Amino acid sequence: MADEKSLQGWMPTIGGEMTLERIIDLAFDYRGNTTIVKGDGSEVTGYLFNRNKSAKEPFIQYFDEQGNGPFTLPYSQIKTIKFTGKDMAAGNSYAAYLERKKRQQETGATAPLNAAEEEA
Amino acid sequence: MWTVASYVLRKRLTFQNRYPLVLMLEPLFKCNLACAGCGKIQYPAQVLKKNLPLEKALAAMDECGAPMISIAGGEPLLYPQIGELVEGLIKRRKYIYLCTNALVLKEKLEQNLFRPSKYFSFSVHMDGIREDHDESVCRDGTYDIAAEAIREAVKRGFRVTTNTTLFNTAKPLNVRKFFDEMMDLGVEAMMLSPGYSYAKAPDQQHFLHTEETNRLFSEILSNPKKKWTFNQSPLFLQFLMGKQHYECTPWGMPLYNNFGWQRPCYLLQEGYAATYTELLETTPWEQYGKKSGNPKCADCMVHSGYEATAVNATFASFKGFKDTVAATVRGKP
Numbered sequence: 001m002a003d004e005k006s007l008q009g010w011m012p013t014i015g016g017e018m019t020l021e022r023i024i025d026l027a028f029d030y031r032g033n034t035t036i037v038k039g040d041g042s043e044v045t046g047y048l049f050n051r052n053k054s055a056k057e058p059f060i061q062y063f064d065e066q067g068n069g070p071f072t073l074p075y076s077q078i079k080t081i082k083f084t085g086k087d088m089a090a091g092n093s094y095a096a097y098l099e100r101k102k103r104q105q106e107t108g109a110t111a112p113l114n115a116a117e118e119e120a
Numbered sequence: 121m122w123t124v125a126s127y128v129l130r131k132r133l134t135f136q137n138r139y140p141l142v143l144m145l146e147p148l149f150k151c152n153l154a155c156a157g158c159g160k161i162q163y164p165a166q167v168l169k170k171n172l173p174l175e176k177a178l179a180a181m182d183e184c185g186a187p188m189i190s191i192a193g194g195e196p197l198l199y200p201q202i203g204e205l206v207e208g209l210i211k212r213r214k215y216i217y218l219c220t221n222a223l224v225l226k227e228k229l230e231q232n233l234f235r236p237s238k239y240f241s242f243s244v245h246m247d248g249i250r251e252d253h254d255e256s257v258c259r260d261g262t263y264d265i266a267a268e269a270i271r272e273a274v275k276r277g278f279r280v281t282t283n284t285t286l287f288n289t290a291k292p293l294n295v296r297k298f299f300d301e302m303m304d305l306g307v308e309a310m311m312l313s314p315g316y317s318y319a320k321a322p323d324q325q326h327f328l329h330t331e332e333t334n335r336l337f338s339e340i341l342s343n344p345k346k347k348w349t350f351n352q353s354p355l356f357l358q359f360l361m362g363k364q365h366y367e368c369t370p371w372g373m374p375l376y377n378n379f380g381w382q383r384p385c386y387l388l389q390e391g392y393a394a395t396y397t398e399l400l401e402t403t404p405w406e407q408y409g410k411k412s413g414n415p416k417c418a419d420c421m422v423h424s425g426y427e428a429t430a431v432n433a434t435f436a437s438f439k440g441f442k443d444t445v446a447a448t449v450r451g452k453p
Contacts, residue, residue, distance in 0.1 A: 031162040047166065049167075063166060070379075
């Protein structure tokens with residue numbers, strides 16, 4: 001949800017209730033790039049867009065930072081996932097839009113009203 | 121109408137319970153607006169830059185076999201091969217609704233990217249009268265640009281419809297005034313839906329709950345004007361007004377995009393299947409819809425889930441057929 005705390009910057013470690021499956025679910029819901037740490041210690045950064053935990057061999061799918069892919073990786077080869085990229089669903093609330101609009105009306109400025117436009 | 125009716129009857133006569141009515145195709149996620157109620161475009165740059173290869177888009181259409189397609193996004197007019205995509209679909213005799221915010225429609229019309237066809241309609245996103253629409257899409261001036269583009273498209277002989285998403289901020293009198301404005305602009309028909317509470321949408325405060333939806337649509341549609349034409353099943357409009365009670369048909373309007381076939385529906389994003397057959401066969405459908413108790417489905421009354429149910433209801437029973445005919449003859453849902 002937009003008003004929930006963003007996971008941006010979170011570096012989870014597995015233990016207690018925090019299972020790899022849970023981390024993968026959170027990464028799947030996350031609207032930003034993540035860094036997948038593999039079992040051999042190597043890392044790959046990209047957008048995790050799919051996961052199938054009920055497949056015979058559970059797997060994730062992602063596009064890398066350059067947009068190449070999709071690449072498929074079994075759960076068994078993943079050590080953890082770090083939430084390294086910007087959360088694109090955060091910080092662009094409707095309240096923030098109204099605030100920007102009010103500010104524009106007061107100052108007569110013509111800056112973009114959407115945070116997305118500001119970043120473009 | 122006849123195409124849809126014969127398609128549904130064919131499916132029913134061959135005992136196919138799960139079939140697609142409209143393919144929802146998202147050839148890209150990039151958009152030139154960032155609307156408060158939209159949960160479709162919040163992706164990192166490399167994903168926003170991706171365009172679905174044309175051959176994959178057409179293959180998805182061939183694979184699922186739906187008689188209609190809604191090209192959504194993102195803004196489809198920013199898709200580099202939109203002209204070729206539409207032409208390929210017209211050749212396949214599919215009924216196409218190109219959903220656009222119309223900000224660059226006039227420019228694309230001047231480039232002669234499209235030709236008028238009975239199979240092809242622009243479905244312009246308009247959420248209300250000028251003030252309400254601009255507020256909804258978070259940018260001033262969009263209503264006027266879209267209205268001008270609609271006039272131009274109508275003048276050039278294109279079929280033009282509108283699609284409108286209503287939130288709990290909607291004022292029934294304004295919506296009725298808006299319908300007048302759209303019909304006066306020359307649109308062929310209008311399409312309505314309550315907004316869906318996307319988890320990733322920036323604005324979470326203004327989505328409608330079931331009772332609010334029923335009340336709002338009853339106030340808007342109870343006394344419709346003769347000149348209003350809706351591009352929807354009358355039974356779906358009755359459902360929005362609380363006069364019909366339906367279950368969701370999540371497979372009725374399947375979504376295909378760069379990630380694959382989205383599970384379970386156009387709105388919920390719980391994973392992707394590589395093929396349409398895999399989507400149908402491996403999605404746990406019993407976990408979705410109001411009856412399932414899934415909280416994500418509790419207040420959903422969106423056309424992508426229920427329009428297919430309403431169409432099916434028309435042909436599934438004498439009552440459904442009778443209700444549809446009665447509403448059509450009466451000119452009142």
